[in-house]
Amino acid sequence: MNDFVAYQQDGPVVTLTLNQPETRNALTGPAEWDAVVAACERVQGDDAVKAVIVTGAGSAFCAGGNVKDFRDKQGLAAGTPAEVRENYRRGIQRIPLAFHRLDVPTIAAVNGPAIGAGCDLACMCDIRIASEEAKFAESFVKLGLIPGDGGAWLLQRVVGYAKAAELAFTGDLLDAREAERIGLVSRVVPAESLLAEARALAERIAAHPGAALRMTKRLLREAQTSRLDTLLELAAAYQALTHTSAEHDAAVSAFLSTRK
DSSP states (O other), X not given: OOTTEEEEEETTXXXXXXXXXXXXXXXXXXXXXXXXXXXXXXXXXXXXXXXXEEEESTTOSBOOSOHHHHHHTOGGGOSSHHHHHHHHHHTXXXXXXXXXXXXXXXXXXXXXXXXXXXXXXXXXXXXXXXXXXXXXXXXXXXXXXXOTTSHHHHHHHHHOHHHHHHHHHHOOEEEHHHHHHXXXXXXXXXXXXXXXXXXXXXXHHHTXXXXXXXXXXXXXXXXXXXXXXXXXXXXXXXXXXXXXXXXXXXXXXXXXXXXX
16 A cells, blocks of 8 residues: 555544645545555455544545646546546546445545545545535536546435436535535534544444444445345345344343343
């Protein structure tokens, strides 16, 4: 993993900080994409992790792609149409897939502008909390582009089809309060308390058994594309695992002791 992602673990909570403020944490090329994917894979492979916070260093959450590369036909934009297609498939598109495979609950602590791919990165997380200084834009159309990193799939699952269409068709910039009003973020907090609020939420999540959290998140993910009967079959199988776990027995005993 390179320095683009700072990986900090405190007990069961991991904080991933996009750590290139001089570029506004832009997802500019293979080094940055690899770092994000590697961080997700590290979390996924560590059963001690129960919650993840994703945030940005400096004034921005993530400025998206490198517009100069688009101008100069470099990076993602390099080569023939067939090569550009593979640049996306082998490059930045690995990030939404890595987040989608991640069974650990994720919280985006959006500290500043989340633009283009940065907006989509926030939508890859399960929950979003915004600083009052946060801004959001699904801005690809303003550059004559389409959401190439999963935004067309992600955004409508967060705010609904009609609002996602409006944002994608206009590229409009939203402030934090408007993002809260349309459900893009769960809450807006003062900048100085953003990480504390995200940490408090992560700790409330992490207080619960890790296996149950991971299976709950997987059920929520599968429910987005599954039939009800298919999801119920998966839920029955998962529930069989939880009912026979030591964590379940301890939680039931604690609950009944409290009632007494």
